Amino acid sequence: MRAAVCVKAGGPEVLEIRELPVPAVREGWSLVQVKGTGLNRSELRTRQGHSPNVTFPRVLGIECVGIVAASTDPALPDGTTVAAVMGEMGREFDGGYAEYALLPNALLMPITTTLPWDVLAALPETYLTARGSLDALGVVAGGQGRLLIRGGTSSVGMAAASIAAGYGVETAATTRRPGKVGALTGAGVDHVLVDAGGSLAASVHAVWPEGPDHVLDLVGARTAVDSLHLVRRGGTVCVSGSLSGWAIPDFEPIAMVPSGTKLTAFHSDDFKGSAGATVLQRIVHEVEAGVYRPNVDRVFGLDDIVAAHRYMENDQATGKVVVVP
Template sequence: MVVEHPGGPDVLHERELPRPEPRDGWTLVRVMAFGLNRSELFTRRGLSPTVRFPRVLGIECVGVVESSSDPDLLAGTTVAAAMGGMGRQFDGSYAQYALLPTAQLMPVTSRLPWHVLAAVPESFLTAYGSLEALEPRPGHRLLIRAATSSVGMAALALAAERGVEVTATTRDPGKAPKLLRHGADHVLVDRGGGLGEGVRAIWPDGADRVLDLVGGVTVLDSLRLLAPGGRVCNSGIVSDDWIIPRFEPLEDIPSGATLTTFSSSSVNSGDWARRALQEHLHAIDEGGRRVLVDRVFPLAEVAAAHHHMEANRAVGKVVAVVQHS
């Protein structure tokens, strides 16, 4: 599915392209399924300044090794991949085959079907990395903004194991029951204009930790919600706003508080992601954790999947599966 030029979902078109040829340092992967991400909507609109078109989008995938110059990466090995320039600097996962840097492939073992496995890599690793940055301790009060996003739902599942009390936010009151079923202790409906009154009604002293997945427009409000010595981690931009408007650090960051970030591009730095991903998949296989797949589309209907995401209908991960003849 190729984007020839920026635009709405309908600029995604099915094209027959030559199968990529593996070369030193790169491995040909037969893509079986992939999760979709809001950053791909951003890129499709032409708002990622480094991306040149035409481009095959897709920043993550799961599949099997088709061929590789790496003798340790045998054909048929199940792998996951995320970020590292996928779908931006080079063609990504919206295809039957993807030529990917060998160094960023993560061999995995799992009993999960492809459409469930595809919901895990980017969302779980971002949630895991964000919680590591926040360092919540048992008894802490954690606010997750945009909790119905795929990263938010993954963070809910992980936070439930850390003994923290969680308040989740959503703009849609109809999504509140699902958040409560998946680990939230409280749900706040975000109607814009700040969450101060709602958060203080639950926690008079404020939140110890805030995972802000909305982005620039809410970060300052998140800082105002903190208890003394609290911490905010901004790990998403579901608002599509990268910039914090009128940000004055000395005024806007409370004394003793911390503002940090976690970028999912970090998943290709070191071996932590491979270890964490395999441990997470083992926990899912054993029934200790859940993966929330919102909806599954075939590759040819990726444009419809983009429409679905842009309408904010999803709770959890939107996934596409790839058919091979």
């Protein structure tokens, strides 16, 4: 089989297309013929050498969709359409950047769908993270509350905007690139804020003088403290992204978290396997019905994985980048 192998830590050029043996099934693991995989910035950082306990060479990819080719689980017979996310895919064991992936049965989510593979591949990690983050914030259908999405043109940001619009929630979102404003309004964002790299206080308070009720921070470490001071007193900030890295340097909770304001997080491992199957199936049905937009920015072939990583690393995408074998 063909696979994109990260041979060492470095730039996009360390991803090489190689011929590898198709993995043999073993107890508790099934073979999946990969039909598509969404790219994620965590894979970029793994490629750069920033993920702990990752040894090279490694086939990256923390998610994929495909068909069960050789099953060891009677509940997942051969031919079942499945999705898989996280669970150390592409880190402790080879992931989705290949024609086949050997995956733990506990990660596999059976899906019924009429969506094309590239659209289905854009959904699992992105929409599960967006849905889980909005749940963590307490954003529900009915239009209650005001939501600010930082990192709005990321794939999760676009998905969260689409879900929030479906909920009827008033939403603002940030982008660093004025040329992406139209994509955000098209996703249902009511107020687009161009982030010049400093505090957003003036822009946010011009829209909502008391601040938003909820902030979904997908930029992460660099902006989390600022977000805590943007949300209204007693509001909630959820950090679900790491566009600016993993850790908040010199974090002092008592000094940095305003009294009564809440800081939470969401990790998509919460929705892996059976825990996410029902949620993902509902998302798939809602995309099929036109309630949500899949927000596919661009589809690359596996042979173009270097170009795909470079495209992602240069922040050229507005929404999800997908690779198909």
